Amino acid sequence: MTKEETLFQRRLLDLANMADQRNIVLFSDFLSLNELNIYHSSKKELGFVTCRLFGGYEAAERQMIAFIPDALSYDIGTDPESLPYGWEYPFSCIRILPLHEKYADKLTHRDFLGAILHIGIERSKIGDILLTEDGTYVFCHNTMTELLCQELTHIKHTSVYAQCTGLKDFSWHPSYETIHGTVASLRLDSLLSLAFNSSRSSLTSLVENGSVYVNGRLTTSNGYKLKENDIISVRGYGKFKYCQTLSETRKGRLSVELQRYK
Structure with missing residues (x-):
């Protein structure tokens, strides 16, 4: 390290x-x-x-x-968010909307992150940024919530406003594309090739250079065998989930199902 x-x-x-x-x-x-x-x-x-x-x-x-x-x-329960009675995670969910939808730019994840960092909030105080049809949601440490809501008024040329939304009221399910295909094995490089529609050889360097994470863990072996419901994140490409193996062909290849997050 x-x-x-x-x-x-x-x-x-x-x-x-x-x-x-x-x-x-x-x-x-x-x-x-x-x-x-x-x-x-x-x-x-x-x-x-x-x-x-x-x-x-x-x-x-x-x-x-x-x-x-x-x-x-x-x-405490078994759910990931379960904490002892009286304790809560110290972050809020912030919803960001344009003041005038008609004149709003088409903003990207990078645009939102850049504007938030520009007002003086450190990256470690910001969680995921989710762009949805009913606004953009940002998870923000409680110590920065008031600052973000007061100071975030423009993103590029778009006037915006931010308001706190209760975590218990927040519900979101990721949008994804379902991919079906066949692979020789459940090796990481094989499923990367299928998920991102690229040759195995063009993606092997991503694994070896430390750009691929399986369930949050850095994985540097192209031969790593994936298990059902593993989530694979690739810097610069996105992430996908290996859902299941559907069947085996006569030639011994595996028919699999993936979900690539949009």
């Missing part, structure tokens, strides 16, 4: 120790895919507390860790 990654791992251990010693629930900031990978690699060292991951909705990419001491872990 790099020096920065080692410091991040130490930060996770410090949070876990403080939660255990003070008998309270503590939270990380929103973690990137690489930081989530470091967390997954540190589970043994963090085994003295219960950890929960949540980013506001199922399959969120950027998530917070809740560090729960043993004394408080007896009454």
